Amino acid sequence: MKKFIAGLGLAAVLGATAPATAGQDNPFQCEEGETYVMNVMVSGVEYWFPVYEMFKQAAQQMGCKTVYTGTPEYDVNKQLASFEQALAKQPAGILLHPMNSDPFIEPINRATEMGIPVVTFAADSPNSKRVSYITSNNVSEGKYAADAVAEAMGGKGKYAVLENPGQDNHDIRVKSFIARMDEKWPDMKLASRAASNQDPTKAYNAVQSMAQAHPDLGAIFMPEANSALGAAQAAKELGGKIKIMHADVNAKMLDLIKAGEVFGAVNPNQGVQGYMGFMMLWLANHSDLIDPMNDYKSAGFNPMGVPYLDNGFSIVTAANADDFYWDKYLKRRGTKGINE
Structure with missing residues (x-):
């Protein structure tokens, strides 16, 4: 985690002189209307809410917009349909929890070909062209x-x-x-x-x-x-x-x-999952900030690819359970969660 954050700082330094960021005082800012989508299955499951809360916060800090999407059912075909609906609006990127790996290969690959990066979280589609994957171990x-x-x-x-x-x-x-x-x-x-x-x-x-x-x-x-x-x-x-x-x-x-x-x-650690998930997605959409010494240009892959990032986890017992309530978390933060 520390190494990755340090890498973001270096990217900002490098990006400040990159041609694509000329005229920008801060390269880590979204363009007007730049919107990122989070897509899940069983959208009412409380697990997703802190993920989206910090996905949303990271976006707001950089002047971006976010949308929470998915389907309330545990049905891969319905989630695929919701993914297609999100894709049709041509967002800047999609943070995706794929219900099953293989059915999402073609839609993710198609999104990539459209120039819309996809980062998976909590569950993966490893054989797809998703640019990054964040999860706990x-x-x-x-x-x-x-x-x-x-x-x-x-x-x-x-x-x-x-x-x-x-x-x-x-x-x-x-x-x-x-x-x-x-x-x-x-x-x-x-x-x-x-x-x-x-x-x-x-x-x-x-x-x-x-x-x-x-x-x-x-x-x-x-x-x-x-x-x-x-x-x-x-x-x-x-x-x-x-x-x-x-x-x-x-x-x-x-x-x-x-x-x-x-x-x-x-x-x-859902909040870390959402926050760093957004950062990887944003950088994948602004890959001109990164110029690694590898063959990404000739091979045609996104230089922002992070195959796996560990967001960590906690063991919850009666002793620390009070720290994990969603309503207390929202009250402390003063926000409306997925309804914002």
Whole structure:
């Protein structure tokens, strides 16, 4: 992170004398009407809000405009349609969370050919021509979550996972969680796994079935918060002995963590994700500020490409849950979030 920020300072120095910025006192300023879009699936999920809050702040600091777009459904075709709608307005760039990797390859590549850079965040489309990718380290998140659960269980017992097959970041978290258990905690045994697809009802039913098949089930991990809501309800009805560990937080899950009904959560630093996501997107759109010593001109790629930037993450427990409430965050900042 420090190296990247230092790089921005150097780019500003270099850009001050670049031909494309002649006449500008500050090259890090948008042109009038320059607009950047953030596009997501399940647009009402609270996870996106702090990402957009800092995406928006970074844009405002540079005189740019932003738009929050997406679809309320967990439906890749509907998200693709919302992406196309955003693309049709020819924005300066798009910060995208692709629901699935492969369906977005062609739309991202087409956007790139149109001169509209795309930066992915939280989930990736690695085989596309997206210029950069920012996320927390999903492998580390899975490891930390596994260690926390195993230590709380004394390193011995049965666990299960709920998952959303096909969503890149979720798949990595689950795979890493299981791998860590196998490598470091050999007495922790994977009893069951089921696809909940971010549906609390499916998660509730899956946990009930898992517990019936494995009465000694001690913990369940899931890579997002929506499934955790249903899993927590089932665990409570089953006597509260199953530890629920998930990724991402929202107000309901924070309440449950504080009440002791959920064990804990891994939460990416969403604000950093949004702020640095915007900076990478803006620089990709103003790549004349950067002139690296490589073959980008002859090879025809954007010199701003950052294959991967880690925005970091936190472990949320009852001890620090108060620091993660969205309403308190907005009140402190004095803004209206995604409604601005």
